Amino acid sequence: MYGAQEKSQAYQALSLQIIGLQVILTITGAVVAYFVANLQSGISVLWGGFCALVNVCLLIWRMRTGAGQDIDANRQLRLMYRSALERFFVVMGLLAFGMLRLKFAPLAILLGFIAGQTVLILVPLIRGIAK
Numbered sequence: 695m696y697g698a699q700e701k702s703q704a705y706q707a708l709s710l711q712i713i714g715l716q717v718i719l720t721i722t723g724a725v726v727a728y729f730v731a732n733l734q735s736g737i738s739v740l741w742g743g744f745c746a747l748v749n750v751c752l753l754i755w756r757m758r759t760g761a762g763q764d765i766d767a768n769r770q771l772r773l774m775y776r777s778a779l780e781r782f783f784v785v786m787g788l789l790a791f792g793m794l795r796l797k798f799a800p801l802a803i804l805l806g807f808i809a810g811q812t813v814l815i816l817v818p819l820i821r822g823i824a825k
Contacts, residue, residue: 708817709754716747716813723809727802738798742806745788750814752781 720743728736756777765773789807792798 705758708821709758711821712750712754712813712817713747715817716743716750716810719743719813720747720806720810723806727805731802735799735802738792738800738802739806739809741792741796741798742789742803742808743810744806745785745792745803746807746810746813748788749781749785749811752784753777756780 720740723743724736724739727739756773785807789803792803793800
């Protein structure tokens with residue numbers, strides 16, 4: 695079995711892979727949107743990718759702080775719900791701010807956000823295939 699240090703290093707490597715791939719995918723999507731449409735679309739895709747990055751960073755942060763705790767299932771469930779609500783409101787606030795206040799293109803923002811979120815699915819799949 696793996697020790698605590700090996701698990702921590704593997705978790706940190708996975709976190710860095712997710713964040714790195716998300717940044718690369720967001721920048722690539724923004725460049726494509728810039729050349730296909732215009733500068734506004736490229737910036738909007740960047741904003742959506744930024745929102746997805748914030749979501750993943752909050753998720754990683756919460757998972758890291760909760761990993762070392764020895765708590766019962768009821769408390770763990772409450773912490774999970776709290777984390778989900780925190781991420782939901784932060785991300786919705788950022789998306790709304792980008793669409794309503796900054797006047798970015800809503801469809802491009804959503805496309806950037808969805809592209810960023812797909813990394814959460816792709817990285818475990820790629821790691822499973824590579825093994």
